[in-house]
Amino acid sequence: MVEAVSVRAIRVTSNGGPEVLSFDTIEVGAPAAGQVRLRHTAIGLNFVDTYIRSGLYPAPAPFPFVPGSEGVGVVDAVGEGVTEFKVGDRVGYADPIGSYAEQRLAPANRLVAIPDGISDTIAASSILKGLTVRYLLRETFRVGPEHTILFHAAAGGVGQIATQWAKSLGATVIGTVGSAEKAEIATSLGCDHVINYRTEDFVERVREITGGAKVDVVYDSVGKDTFPASLDCLKRRGTWVSFGNASGAVPPFSIGILNQKGSLYATRPSLGGYVAERAELVEAAKDLFDVILSGKVVVAEPQTFALADAADAQRALEGRHTTGSVVLIP
Known part of the structure; x- marks a missing residue:
């Protein structure tokens, strides 16, 4: 008993x-x-x-x-x-x-x-962070060597796992961070390029880094502070993956903005939808x-x-x- x-x-x-x-x-x-x-x-x-x-x-x-x-x-x-x-x-x-x-x-x-x-x-x-990274990189958008990705908060718990996993898949990884200390962490984990969004305009830096080509996918757990700027980092028909709200919720927006910025895809997934x-x-x-x-x-x-x-x-x-x-x- x-x-x-x-x-x-x-x-x-x-x-x-x-x-x-x-x-x-x-x-x-x-x-x-x-x-x-x-x-x-x-x-x-x-x-x-x-x-x-x-x-x-x-x-x-x-x-x-x-x-x-x-x-x-x-x-x-x-x-x-x-x-x-x-x-x-x-x-x-x-x-x-x-x-x-x-x-x-x-x-x-x-x-x-x-x-x-x-x-x-x-x-x-x-477990939670890693399973999140797994669905982000392998299912929501299947990352491979041909892709350049932008991962916000690259030195955070999810970002640290994502940076390494994406590099193991052959992707080019651009990460954003909020301090010089976190920039060092993101670099040490394999980020090809690190942007300190507190001192740099991350949209302009993405354009510079990619020679104007921009990225295939943006993984965004920050929310309000990085929207709609994240959309301006995407290639035509690129994918914006919003999976968190660390700075506050993304405000309501007209779906037409996705057309205006290049026939973009937008998704708001969560782990429960994948497991x-x-x-x-x-x-x-x-x-x-x-x-x-x-x-x-x-x-x-x-x-x-x-x-x-x-x-x-x-x-x-x-x-x-x-x-x-x-x-x-x-």
């Missing part, structure tokens, strides 16, 4: 700033059919967590709720019908929400096994873990905060005071 456990967790008490995060005691019950209970060893921190907290994205449950969508841990108990995992297995996930807790219940069909050779902190800092089926998730995770284990993508050890300090971690992330990934440790 598996008994319920009392654990510590961060909860969102209302929409607002980091101050609406509270550190509470909650009860986690026995796993139901198809579920496992896992004990977290590392929890991923992502920009989407701040969107949900602030209200930019709708709350997934009544307040208060446990935020966070990425975690790694050890299976503590399994529910009826679960055959793929057993107690003691090391697993990770990129959904559903509820990761900011010492323990949680999770659907077994959304978990993936973490291979030997990848640490808990590296896995927790790279909704179990087979899709397993295949995508295998691709991610393979490029990490091969050394083609090297994930830097993340910055860490205690779970209790999640509010400070989110402040640092929103203030652009982090480089690479951030992980919460229970």
Whole structure:
């Protein structure tokens, strides 16, 4: 008989700033059919967590709720019908929400096994970001040696993985960053050209770098601050991929602008659209873990905060005071 456990967790008490995060005691019950209970060893921190907290994205449950969508841990108990995992297995996930807790219940069909050779902190800092990069580069726009890409926030957690993965595919990578320090990081990871958007006009620099040819695809997680300028970096029939809102939401715009700027394509994808089926998730995770284990993508050890300090971690992330990934440790 598996008994319920009392654990510590961060909860969102209302929409607002980091101050609406509270550190509470909650009860986690026995796993139901198809579920496992896992004990977290590392929890991923992502920009989407701040969107949900602030209200930019709708709350997934009544307040208060446990935020966070990425975690790694050890299976503590399994529910009826679960055959793929057993107690003691090391697993990770990129959904559903509820990761900011010492323990949680999770659907077994959304978990993936973490291979030997990848640490808990590296896995927790790279599953969501890495699966995001995988769909961006291999499915939303299939990048190859013939392509020149512009990746905004190239020194961020997603950008660091994307730069290396895109280079391994043979692409020419132009990255934007917000500081000289981040420019050094992006260069060290293989960016062919780095633009500091705080001191340079990135549209003009893209034109200079490409000799006026511009780029095949722009990957944009910044949002308001880089729109519509990102469209001016694209070749005729190029693709603008908007996958985040770090500076705020992209404002409403007339679809006619895509015609005016060169018969462009625009898309707003999310991970859920690419790994909704179990087979899709397993295949995508295998691709991610393979490029990490091969050394083609090297994930830097993340910055860490205690779970209790999640509010400070989110402040640092929103203030652009982090480089690479951030992980919460229970």
